[in-house]
Amino acid sequence: MAHLHIPTPISKKYFTPGVIILALIAVNGLIFLAGRFLFGIGSVTNLNDQYPWGIWIGLDVAAGVALAAGGFTTAALGHIMHRDKYETIIRPALLTAMLGYTFVAMGVFVDIGRWYYIWHPLVMWNGNSALFEVGICVMMYLTVLYIEFLPMVTERFMGKVNLPGFLSRFNKIVDSILHSLDRGLSKTMFIFIIAGVVLSCLHQSSLGTLMIIAGPKMHPLWQTPILPLLFLLSAFSVGFPMVIMESLTASRSFGLKPELDVLSSLSKFVAPLLGIYLIGKLGDMVIRETFVYLTEFNLVSILFGVEVIIGVIVPLRMFLAPAVRKSPTGLYIASMLVIFGVLMNRFNNFVTAYSPPYAVESYFPSIGEISVTLGFVALEILFYRLFVKIFPVISIPSDKAHIKTKYAIRGAVK
């Protein structure tokens, strides 16, 4: 490599017209959220006794978890398989996963009726419940993600602690705490890296187990005992496209040159992963003979078709083409399609497929639900922009000599 890529806080200014629009979307979402906390879930959602779960679970939680898969897939590739080439993308992926899971937790927090009891699963266990498993794993993984992010905090502030006012007398103490924290983390980080991957595999699949208990309430096109496997495979296949999409977006937004060689080689993994997922999905359909439902032309079969054709088959073909993998536009479109496909899959599993026996009307998300979901997405992007400005997340070319460290999460990168 001609240049060393070193994670550096981005110095570009925070506010742009786009950021202001995002802020407005976020505020709009927060207003509806206030309504939810003041007057109950029913006052801002279209949820009822027939449809207990809507897009707050289907998109904010289920799709949110899937789209944060970039964190554990890149950690597995870069840290566990030691493919050093990909180390520059690990930190951004980790930040996205951390923010993504934080907002997954927020999604759960606002969706459950008794938000102040969100800690109950920690002490009240039901090992039979898929939701319990998801809940515990997400809580543990979120903790792991925060720990994995800590080295960026220590790296940013070590030797530069400068507290305001009278707090400045603690500068030395804080600095020494940071130093010992950094030393401790660099020795133990591998524990958390492996734990993060294991926990991710567990809850990504258990998220698929969630809807199995709905039994015949769920459309046969999606209801299958291998749902956990399909959820895991789709999480594997969406991880890298998510990283590619973010990296390209960030490069564009901050006026940096896209790291095309890294992204191109990363994109080689996508087609095989998507292929395995597609085989699972279609194989299951053939074995259970659910393709008969595709002969009916209705909303359900259309949405299934959109999910599989536009969300899996088209991007699979695109990622197989070297020309697409070498062009930023091609990569961007193909990655977006995979992301769209997984998003649709989670939406379909949790919303489209669910039809209760005594339904009198169908569910469509309310303006409040959509506002909150969009608000969370906007907030996530705003936090991402803030964090890359404060912490050394994104790697930019540098002439400075690099610091050699054990785990790239905390050190600089060749």
Next chain:
Amino acid sequence: MSQNRREFLKTIAAIGASTAAISSVTPKKTIAKTEPFLSEDRKGVLVDTTVCIGCRKCEWACKGAHGFEQGDFENYQNDEILNVQRRPSTNNLTVVNKYIDEGTRTVKMQCMHCEHPACVSACIVGAISKKENGSVVWDTDMCIGCRYCMVACPFQIPAFEYYKALDPKIVKCDFCIERTSEGKLPACVNICPVEALTYGTRNELIDEAKRRIKNHPDKYFDHVFGEYEVGGTSWLYLADKNLAGNVFPKLGNNTAPGVSESIQHGIFAYFVPPIAVYALLGGIMWLTKEKETKKENK
């Protein structure tokens, strides 16, 4: 480097040991919940829809027994409401609906109190439990309001107080557990003027239902709904027509939680798969790292 590797191994071993310790403690708790104790004398109710006259006294009595506003009983004698397909809701734990389909029948609906309830299996905190006397009850002190029980219930029974900002409740028939523990009949059974509802031991009720079918084969459809559906329910129904696919959804005889519990236990199986994955990944990490250092040393 060797120092690091020794540390690495030490830590891996420590994790393995502590996880094994955790796993040896936890499954006991979960197993206790896997097999709800089903007493031989567990109770049930036999609903004979051929006898029901649709007076809705059961609805009225139920409201009274659970502290809801009852209103005057006169207002309940209203054919228009009978024809609307209502569902149990947050202020009405039981409803009587009229079904017109080659003859007319009125059918009382409420929680079926499954033998192997999906809601109990689903509940994230174990707030719903199957009691020894057969009733499936909800615990307000544990519930977090996630509504997964509503997703799981094959009969679409639990209702949720969507318009309460604080302490919204999951509401469903509790089989009058307070009344029955005092030796009283459930309020609906107690008030039914035509004895369409019979309270008793579930096993005896099944015998009674089959006796009725045998004695009046012209009057009954030859099936006790709830004997085997979703692994059996405490509430059993007799009718002149097949209720499945009409009044009730068509359900198989597998227990309500279905395969979800076996998948769940398969993935966990005393924490063996997670630990195995952890060990595998640790191994890969260690091996690829060794390769790296060799490369660097050359």
